[in-house]
Amino acid sequence: MGSSQTVTVKYVIRTKFEVEGVVEKSDVIGAVFGQTEGLFGSELDLRGLQKSGRIGRIEINLQSKQDKTTGTILIPTSLDRVSTAIIAASLESIDRVGPCSSVITLEKVEDLRDAKRRTIIDRAKKILHEWTIETLPTTDEIFREVSKTLRMVKVEKYGPEGLTAGPQVEESKEILIVEGRADVINLLKYGIENAIAVQGAKIPRTIINLCRKKKATAFLDGDRGGDLILKELMQVTNIKYVARAPQGKEVEELNGKQIKTALKNKAPVEKAKVKKFKERRKILVPKQIVGAVGDLEGTLEAVLLNGKMKQIERLPVSGLAEKLNQTDDVDTVVFDGVITQRLVDIASQKKVTHIVAARISDSIKQPLGMRLLTFTDVKE
Numbered sequence: 001m002g003s004s005q006t007v008t009v010k011y012v013i014r015t016k017f018e019v020e021g022v023v024e025k026s027d028v029i030g031a032v033f034g035q036t037e038g039l040f041g042s043e044l045d046l047r048g049l050q051k052s053g054r055i056g057r058i059e060i061n062l063q064s065k066q067d068k069t070t071g072t073i074l075i076p077t078s079l080d081r082v083s084t085a086i087i088a089a090s091l092e093s094i095d096r097v098g099p100c101s102s103v104i105t106l107e108k109v110e111d112l113r114d115a116k117r118r119t120i121i122d123r124a125k126k127i128l129h130e131w132t133i134e135t136l137p138t139t140d141e142i143f144r145e146v147s148k149t150l151r152m153v154k155v156e157k158y159g160p161e162g163l164t165a166g167p168q169v170e171e172s173k174e175i176l177i178v179e180g181r182a183d184v185i186n187l188l189k190y191g192i193e194n195a196i197a198v199q200g201a202k203i204p205r206t207i208i209n210l211c212r213k214k215k216a217t218a219f220l221d222g223d224r225g226g227d228l229i230l231k232e233l234m235q236v237t238n239i240k241y242v243a244r245a246p247q248g249k250e251v252e253e254l255n256g257k258q259i260k261t262a263l264k265n266k267a268p269v270e271k272a273k274v275k276k277f278k279e280r281r282k283i284l285v286p287k288q289i290v291g292a293v294g295d296l297e298g299t300l301e302a303v304l305l306n307g308k309m310k311q312i313e314r315l316p317v318s319g320l321a322e323k324l325n326q327t328d329d330v331d332t333v334v335f336d337g338v339i340t341q342r343l344v345d346i347a348s349q350k351k352v353t354h355i356v357a358a359r360i361s362d363s364i365k366q367p368l369g370m371r372l373l374t375f376t377d378v379k380e
Contacts, residue, residue: 009056009076013088014107019069021100025060031097032058032073036090044086054078084109155184158196159206166193174215177207179229182252190256198229203236211237217266222247234269242272283377289356292334293375302335321346339364339372
């Protein structure tokens with residue numbers, strides 16, 4: 001029943017059978033070919049598929065005991081998944097082997113390529129492991145490389161004023177002017193070695209001279225201090241471009257991605273003249289609220305004040321919502337936490353006029369007659 005052609009096996013159909021009687025392998029083979037013949041036309045005829053090499057040698061394993069025969073049928077196939085599934089299902093339709101009734105059940109269709117893939121993956125892991133060990137630098141090499149890097153990022157003193165600068169300020173045709181030493185160090189960490197610090201509100205003569213000889217970009221903090229230095233730079237130097245940290249952030253705290261984005265978005269100095277950062281204005285509130293803010297920062301606690309700004313109670317923020325629900329005559333809530341919609345809804349029912357906290361959650365619906373403020377809004 002075998003084929004002279006070589007079968008490239010992709011799947012193996014594995015079934016088990018049980019026959020009510022004693023039969024031989026030839027009986028099982030006969031049932032497999034005979035009872036599936038013509039079910040789905042010549043394209044899926046087992047004899048034809050075996051002759052063409054699409055299925056391999058059918059293996060029968062059986063044993064007889066107490067007038068019953070049990071065993072397995074294995075059919076290797078190079079067919080596609082659909083054809084293989086049809087053949088597997090057709091085997092389960094065989095209900096007689098020889099003169100005896102039988103039941104054939106599919107155990108599984110095994111994808112031999114899965115096993116091959118697992119073998120390849122395991123071998124690839126081993127190759128990668130050995131490769132990594134072979135190419136891993138020695139401790140001495142690592143030490144030398146790290147030491148070299150540390151030497152490269154060492155800041156220098158530049159000019160008569162001893163300004164903090166990167167090692168490439170003198171050689172580079174372009175420079176970055178930053179505010180302080182920490183800015184230079186942070187830029188060095190990300191491989192930017194042509195920065196020099198102003199180190200004060202008054203622009204040093206060295207910076208003025210450098211801007212005459214080199215193409216200079218002012219890379220400044222996104223706050224009021226950055227605005228003032230930019231104004232001074234534009235008055236006494238001929239900087240070409242201006243880059244700013246995101247509003248409220250400093251150059252020294254930016255990560256590599258933020259630095260790259262800020263420098264990519266630098267603008268010609270002429271356009272920077274009209275760019276203004278919004279200056280925070282302190283919101284006037286009773287001094288008792290300002291005092292409560294100073295006392296509560298970093299404590300995760302809350303204070304309830306009445307209309308005369310007298311303290312009703314001080315408690316942990318975790319119990320604030322429940323306590324507010326139970327307390328009347330509360331005019332102001334000050335707490336070291338985040339204003340949420342749930343708290344605003346409770347406070348609205350209690351006729352609270354002010355809620356002051358460290359932060360305000362997004363998408364808050366603010367009731368009429370209630371002010372929501374942050375610590376930053378009211379601090380000195």
